[in-house]
Amino acid sequence: MRLLTHNMLSSNIKGVTNGFPLRIEAEKVVEKTVEMNPDFLKKMFDKIQWKAFVDGSRAMGFTELPEEVDSSVLESDEFLSRFHHALLELHLEEGALVCPETGRRFPVNKGIPNMLLHEDEV
Amino acid sequence: MASRPELLAPPEVFYDDTEARKYTSSSRIIEIQAMLSERALELLALPEDDVPKLLLDIGCGSGLSGETLTENGHHWIGLDISPSMLNIASEREVEGDLLLGDMGQGLGLRPGVIDGAISISAVQWLCNADKSSHNPRLRLKAFFTSLYRCLANGARAVFQLYPENLDQRELILNAAMHAGFAGGIVVDFPHSSKRRKEFLVLTCGQRSTNTSVTKGKGEDGESCSDDESEDEENKTVSISDRHRPRKKQKHNKGGKGREWIMRKKEQMRRRGNDVPPNTKYTGRKRKDRF
Numbered sequence: 001m002r003l004l005t006h007n008m009l010s011s012n013i014k015g016v017t018n019g020f021p022l023r024i025e026a027e028k029v030v031e032k033t034v035e036m037n038p039d040f041l042k043k044m045f046d047k048i049q050w051k052a053f054v055d056g057s058r059a060m061g062f063t064e065l066p067e068e069v070d071s072s073v074l075e076s077d078e079f080l081s082r083f084h085h086a087l088l089e090l091h092l093e094e095g096a097l098v099c100p101e102t103g104r105r106f107p108v109n110k111g112i113p114n115m116l117l118h119e120d121e122v
Numbered sequence: 123m124a125s126r127p128e129l130l131a132p133p134e135v136f137y138d139d140t141e142a143r144k145y146t147s148s149s150r151i152i153e154i155q156a157m158l159s160e161r162a163l164e165l166l167a168l169p170e171d172d173v174p175k176l177l178l179d180i181g182c183g184s185g186l187s188g189e190t191l192t193e194n195g196h197h198w199i200g201l202d203i204s205p206s207m208l209n210i211a212s213e214r215e216v217e218g219d220l221l222l223g224d225m226g227q228g229l230g231l232r233p234g235v236i237d238g239a240i241s242i243s244a245v246q247w248l249c250n251a252d253k254s255s256h257n258p259r260l261r262l263k264a265f266f267t268s269l270y271r272c273l274a275n276g277a278r279a280v281f282q283l284y285p286e287n288l289d290q291r292e293l294i295l296n297a298a299m300h301a302g303f304a305g306g307i308v309v310d311f312p313h314s315s316k317r318r319k320e321f322l323v324l325t326c327g328q329r330s331t332n333t334s335v336t337k338g339k340g341e342d343g344e345s346c347s348d349d350e351s352e353d354e355e356n357k358t359v360s361i362s363d364r365h366r367p368r369k370k371q372k373h374n375k376g377g378k379g380r381e382w383i384m385r386k387k388e389q390m391r392r393r394g395n396d397v398p399p400n401t402k403y404t405g406r407k408r409k410d411r412f
């Protein structure tokens with residue numbers, strides 16, 4: 001799972017009012033190179049919740065994103081390539097996603113988060 | 123498909139390691155799923171601006187449908203309830219991100235972030251009660267409501283499905299309409315028992331788009347044999363379009379709030395644009411309906 005998906009995902013447990021963002025516990029992170037598309041990055045920049053993104057990337061061991069941003073950063077190639085790397089090239093392979101409200105852990109194995117809820121959580 | 127797999131066992135049991143491998147190595151299945159996915163993507167009617175979209179593949183299985191999305195340049199998130207199917211997807215190194223989850227429990231995704239959703243040969247599974255705690259009606263409701271929430275305004279969701287009978291089609295359609303979707307069913311090749319395919323095409327919120335894409339193929343009464351050489355583009359329409367008054371528009375659809383507007387205005391000012399001054403009316407709440 002990449003930060004692209006992490007940034008869209010929230011805990012869906014019954015009764016939880018703010019399940020976003022899920023806290024990342026990383027045991028293993030892998031990198032896969034993909035081609036950069038500035039148009040896609042610019043579009044995603046509007047959708048991304050930046051703080052969750054920065055925290056997530058830090059949890060995955062990448063610390064080169066600015067804490068605060070506005071849309072002017074999109075003019076910097078250096079920024080775009082960092083954003084690209086964090087958004088699309090880092091994969092959480094093993095670890096967990098933790099619900100911010102309940103502390104419930106959703107394990108991540110072989111890159112796949114297990115988001116299945118127990119019956120009493122639905 | 124000789125008998126309906128949905129009736130044999132719950133999906134996560136039916137699609138075990140053996141079945142998942144069998145499914146994904148059948149060239150016939152690969153070809154059919156690719157064709158269905160192409161058609162679903164076409165029915166999504168995404169804006170043709172060459173910018174990759176973030177799509178959802180619901181019941182993504184081993185990634186056959188997702189591959190079509192990748193080939194068309196899009197990013198996707200795939201959800202499936204069968205660990206065996208997902209394992210094969212990751213073995214095959216599909217490009218999409220995979221989630222193990224049950225669509226009947228609702229999708230845990232932020233509001234308005236997804237540009238479109240496809241689901242190929244999967245949603246009919248929701249009509250079965252595989253556990254005593256399962257109520258198909260409630261599960262369909264949880265699914266469609268959460269899907270509606272996470273789709274961007276104007277985005278579509280296209281489901282290719284194999285409803286077992288009229289009641290099932292009605293059940294699915296009703297749940298979708300109740301969640302706020304507009305749309306209907308498109309039937310391709312309705313006169314051909316072999317090629318007949320059904321797509322549920324749903325739109326979230328409004329979009330001033332042409333409806334020309336929402337046409338069924340092969341429904342003009344002319345002989346519709348299973349001959350592949352027929353010119354598919356010349357077939358005509360088959361759609362049952364339904365509309366329901368849109369609800370829930372006030373939540374996060376377009377309503378970004380005063381703070382957001384102020385921030386954007388500030389940004390525009392810094393760039394030297396001419397921006398109206400902030401007043402007490404800036405970003406004020408509107409009446410729910412007008």
Ligand SMILES: C[S@@+](CC[C@H](N)C(=O)[O-])C[C@H]1O[C@@H](n2cnc3c(N)ncnc32)[C@H](O)[C@@H]1O
Pocket residue numbers: 133134137155180181182183184185186187201202203204207223224225226241242243244247248
């Ligand atoms: C016929 S396969 C299609 C897979 C893929 N879309 C393709 O085109 O090859 C149907 C898939 O739906 C999945 N499925 C069934 N019920 C589900 C549910 N409640 N939540 C998520 N996935 C489900 C099954 O596990 C299976 O992988």
